[in-house]
Amino acid sequence: MSKAIYEWRQIPNGPRLAVATLEDSECAALSIYIPAGSRDELNLPAGLAHFVEHMVFKGTERRSARDLSFEIENAGGQINACTSEDQTVYEGRGEADLMPVLADVLSDMVWHATFPASEIGLEREVIGEEITMYKESPADHIGDLISSALWDGHPLGNSISGSLETIAKIDRETLMEFRNRHHFRSDVVIAAAGPFTVEQIMEMISPHLPGNFHAGERALEFDRTTAAQRIVIDERETDQLQLALAWHTPGRHAESRHALRMLSMMLGETASSRLFLELREERGLCYQISSDVTFFDETGAFEVSAGLDPESRDEALACIYREIGDLVANGPKPGELDRAKRLTIAQSKLSFESTGSHAAWAGEGVLDFGRVPSPAEWRASVMAVTDAEVQAIAREVFDGKEPSMAEIGEGKSLPQSRKGR
Template identity: 40%
Template structure:
């Protein structure tokens, strides 16, 4: 990207919270925190000053199936940034006192998420979707599980995971491919271990009641999430799922937004989204509602879904959704950081770089018939899980769910 002055770089490690045992849930996230706490040659302050003091920024995150360490800054400083990132990943020392201090920080992070209804709602929904499975556990771990994580277990975890098969370095910006490869050859590990196995999830349709978790809180607002099990990221249906989400709830012109917010004034926030993993996925609807109008809102969501199941969408809706998707995809890849993330996610998730133009072409080929067929297949009670937070009693919420119909 010769027209920019910066470079963005990211190490993508194909290991996340779903690879953990229950007793050490939160290890991937804990390790991600600890690589900022010092190496054999740098302490935590050194790392911050050497990145930020030269005009750069550094960040990391953990998901269910990957860990990423990323930097961005002036292009001429790429060798400096890459050396620091490599040092953090493969030479961190995990000092005992830093681990104990960070344990308290992560405990506060867990409490922060629990006290934020929208964040906690997601954790409850995951538990309802995937009970007794690693995908159902919080990425941060619990206050109990992080007590079982120590310096020795973190060292063992990173030694096993941070040089595993699939480790990817993605770079975008004003630097040549040849320059990146030359630096990578001097700084990256020369051999890689096999990727850790994970517990696969095979959805068994629920024949009885809908899985449901409610957290009763004395809030004025109720938070509601509905999720439907879907196929994973390698399914050809993923492109149709993207269109379905746009049509149903991602935009201001979508069905749910228009019906619940614009026409009925039932809520401020209503949206849909989807998440895809190696072997499974979800289609989700999230709403923040007036607690006094929860029953009415719940029924409105049901009516929108029933209409979609029965009649699908129209040609104008689909054409508009495609234009929106194409425009956002093009805009979304304008920056080096976005290009770097696209490369890293592509290689980590699919083993090859997904061509953005090809992806848009496939998306643009989605038909009304495919959207309708996927809606009918997905929006079934046997695929559904629900979580909620608010002042209502669990018994009252259960009664609403028992009345929920999609046929």
């Protein structure tokens, strides 16, 4: 994969366009980023943004649901979509010659879906099955539980798919109002990657853009300074205990974000991380344990999750707290941060072997930061992180902070404090 040239511009009276030009690429990727997701469901039924995403595939004035998929797949391409807390993404992939078709079909779906009434009930059943599937899989459902605990009372804590009760309240009018409010925002980002210049992509996409876009609206902000610890327990008969802990962090614009990523890499993201080595390799307490950090505009989350034998629960918690306490008190061990940096940079370079990753880099850069940072700039920021910065953010996130917790299992009460551990 050749190096990309990244450019972006605000389309007059329209959305933003971000393009990664890959001169030698035989493939193309096109994505439309809607800057709204489940966190935008304040005073609305949970799962609404996700329901809209599903219904966009159910037909337009020009194409049936079958036509939408067949037109792309008959030409060897793919279309897909996903919804998160703060964005909804519609994406298409294929050979480079398919880009004009991707531009036409994705635009038709995103801005001209008709939300046929006959399909809404059917799709409600499909989403209901999706909700049930995840709820019956403890390893998946634990994510919803820890979110509800960490973001208690805020839409960030909603299950992205909603619940059987909330999706039952969603009708055609509600779906179309949400679509009209968020899909026609001027802060929408169209991201493309392939052997095309920004001018060529503009020429392909412009005929398919709606005539009017409006200013976007900010979702309800979360004040992490007033957040309280919360514990959620789902009592059920399981052979394996699912456990998750979460702490609030600064958001994606904080200078500490790179140090936070290194902290997570060292603590639990790899086979050489502290938690994996200590809990799985040294003690055999679990098969799976990991950490992760998630960023939103004004806030974020640091999570640790594990699947383990219920009898190992207390020992596992003690080990987790001990490793976190060591990072708070002493910072990284010699060579630990350097290894985390090398792994992070290598993962970044590997990801850029796909055209879709270049489109995502361009689109998310403009969506989240209002520009496309070069990968070299980002890697330099990672390499500049120091041991002292990692220890400082560990103290800010963990020191004296009780985590929110979620547990799926036989129902033992989680400890209210980690003091003395």
